[in-house]
Amino acid sequence: MGDERLLTEPVLRPRPAPSQLTKDARWLVVIVVLCIVFQQPGSTWGTSFSHAGQEYDFESHPxxxxxxxxxxxxxxxxxVAIARRGARRFDExxxxGLALAGVVGTTVLVWLLMPAQIAWVQWAVEHGSTHPFVIGNVTERVRYADYAG
Incomplete structure (x- = not known):
């Protein structure tokens, strides 16, 4: 008696829908991973230049x-988005969106630095700077010409 009503209630209650901040955070994680993967080929390059009987090899690694x-x-x-949740200006x-712009902007910067660094090392070697300033992930190797005939 009275047990009939207990059997008609749902066993599982529906979950509340995730908030927009949760959805944005999930997308941010996906985009960050994609940007990091996309940065790897943008920061990997190699080039060689010859000047005054020497060959200069530059190689960049991620x-x-x-x-x-x-x-x-x-x-x-x-x-910051969590802290600004529900604010009138600069809400979450x-x-x-600004965090996403920073992530994508960093990836674009990595890709823009690749041709800039290549052009810089070429210009520097052609103008006699044997050890040009480069970002720390660039290695340099100098080979001297063989004068044995």
């Missing part, structure tokens, strides 16, 4: 610093 900056933008953006959606 830098951990760019990855940390990218993740840093995302983490700081997410934390605006802050998440």
């Amino acid at each position: 830098a951990l610093g760019w990855t940390l900056v990218t993740v840093g933008f995302a983490v700081v953006g997410f934390l 959606h605006t802050v998440m």
Whole structure:
């Protein structure tokens, strides 16, 4: 008696829909991973130049610093978005958008630095600077000409 009503109630209650901030955070994680993967070929390059009987080889490898900056933008953006939740100006959606802009902007910067660094080392070697200033992920190797005939 009275047990009939207990049997008609649903066993599982529906979950509340995730908030827009949660959806934005999930997309931010996906975009950060894609940007980090996309940065790797942008920071990997190699070139060789000859000047005054010497051959200069420059090789760039992916830098951990760019990855940390990218993740840093995302983490700081997410934390600020949580703090600004429900604010009138610069609410969580605006802050998440700015964090996304920082992540994508870092990736674009990595890709823009590739041709700029190549042009810089070429110009420097052609103008006699045997050890031009480069970002830390670039290695340099100098080979001297063989004068044995």
